Amino acid sequence: MSDLLERLRGRGWRMTAQRRVVAEVLNGDHVHLTADEVLARATDRLPEISRATVYNTLGELVSLGEVLEVATDGRAKRYDPNAHRPHQHLICSTCGAIRDVHPTGDPLSALPAAERFGFTISAVEMTYRGRCPECARA
Amino acid sequence: MSDLLERLRGRGWRMTAQRRVVAEVLNGDHVHLTADEVLARATDRLPEISRATVYNTLGELVSLGEVLEVATDGRAKRYDPNAHRPHQHLICSTCGAIRDVHPTGDPLSALPAAERFGFTISAVEMTYRGRCPECARA
DNA sequence: TATTGACTTGGACTTGGTCCATCGTAGGAT
DNA sequence: ATCCTACGATGGACCAAGTCCAAGTCAATA
Numbered sequence: 157m158s159d160l161l162e163r164l165r166g167r168g169w170r171m172t173a174q175r176r177v178v179a180e181v182l183n184g185d186h187v188h189l190t191a192d193e194v195l196a197r198a199t200d201r202l203p204e205i206s207r208a209t210v211y212n213t214l215g216e217l218v219s220l221g222e223v224l225e226v227a228t229d230g231r232a233k234r235y236d237p238n239a240h241r242p243h244q245h246l247i248c249s250t251c252g253a254i255r256d257v258h259p260t261g262d263p264l265s266a267l268p269a270a271e272r273f274g275f276t277i278s279a280v281e282m283t284y285r286g287r288c289p290e291c292a293r294a
Numbered sequence: 295m296s297d298l299l300e301r302l303r304g305r306g307w308r309m310t311a312q313r314r315v316v317a318e319v320l321n322g323d324h325v326h327l328t329a330d331e332v333l334a335r336a337t338d339r340l341p342e343i344s345r346a347t348v349y350n351t352l353g354e355l356v357s358l359g360e361v362l363e364v365a366t367d368g369r370a371k372r373y374d375p376n377a378h379r380p381h382q383h384l385i386c387s388t389c390g391a392i393r394d395v396h397p398t399g400d401p402l403s404a405l406p407a408a409e410r411f412g413f414t415i416s417a418v419e420m421t422y423r424g425r426c427p428e429c430a431r432a
Numbered sequence: 433t434a435t436t437g438a439c440t441t442g443g444a445c446t447t448g449g450t451c452c453a454t455c456g457t458a459g460g461a462t
Numbered sequence: 463a464t465c466c467t468a469c470g471a472t473g474g475a476c477c478a479a480g481t482c483c484a485a486g487t488c489a490a491t492a
Contacts, residue, residue: 170469170470172469172470172471174470174471175470204471204472205471205472206471206472206473207472207473208471208472208473208474209470209471209472212470212471213470230479230480
């Protein structure tokens with residue numbers, strides 16, 4: 157659970173007030189914010205920050221491999237700072253809550269050669285959908 | 295491989311020229327068109343059809359369970375008429391080509407109870423990403 | 433063939449995101 | 463400590479995908 161800012165500093169990332177607040181906002185577990193949510197939280201700490209900068213910074217964090225882009229639906233992309241331990245997502249169909257999950261087994265081996273159409277497969281994304289306890293109670 | 299139009303007629307779906315061409319455009323295997331692609335193909339057959347109608351009709355086909363909405367990336371949603379046989383998707387990261395695939399095993403059982411956070415899980419979507427033979431050659 | 437509620441239309445609007453010319457500043461050099 | 467300059471930040475225009483709505487049209491029933 158090492159700190160995102162620490163790692164970025166260690167990589168010689170040029171630090172600015174804007175980049176710092178974006179990295180701070182993204183720190184933590186089960187964090188899956190949209191760009192607009194990141195902007196809102198960043199604006200609390202640094203009112204002058206611009207939308208373009210948030211998008212630029214998020215894009216850069218994704219390129220650096222420090223943050224994952226998650227396109228869970230047709231709406232806004234979400235940004236997931238848990239890029240170190242491979243994981244999948246569990247999403248509540250009702251309220252949209254997201255949890256990181258760790259299925260067992262290798263999903264790659266579940267796809268027979270005959271079903272690969274000659275592709276060289278490099279990644280598998282899994283999205284579990286269901287209803288969270290809060291929504292089930294309501 | 296029964297015909298989409300047949301099924302819709304059988305379900306008492308009110309038929310119009312617009313709905314017919316949308317259903318015709320979507321018929322087939324490994325079809326994963328965006329709304330704009332559907333509109334373009336529909337316009338070939340029925341030039342007066344409007345964008346709103348294409349969106350309305352696609353939305354309705356999804357509600358009826360006759361077509362699946364696939365959000366593969368942050369771009370436009372794709373519409374998949376193969377809603378009858380459960381399947382997953384294999385996508386070329388380079389050119390975006392999509393194939394329907396059928397992994398073995400039950401991905402639901404790969405998620406231990408401790409990793410379910412009390413959710414009632416109803417579906418699992420898997421997206422395999424890789425490079426297709428054509429792109430690998432280039 | 434008359435009726436009517438469901439369907440269609442196109443244009444305005446919204447959301448999520450990108451682009452770009454210009455300004456500002458972090459961090460190395462002096 | 464200060465100066466330089468390349469890299470970062472800004473905001474406003476722009477774009478793509480999709481939704482909404484009031485008004486017009488038409489498929490299906492009677």
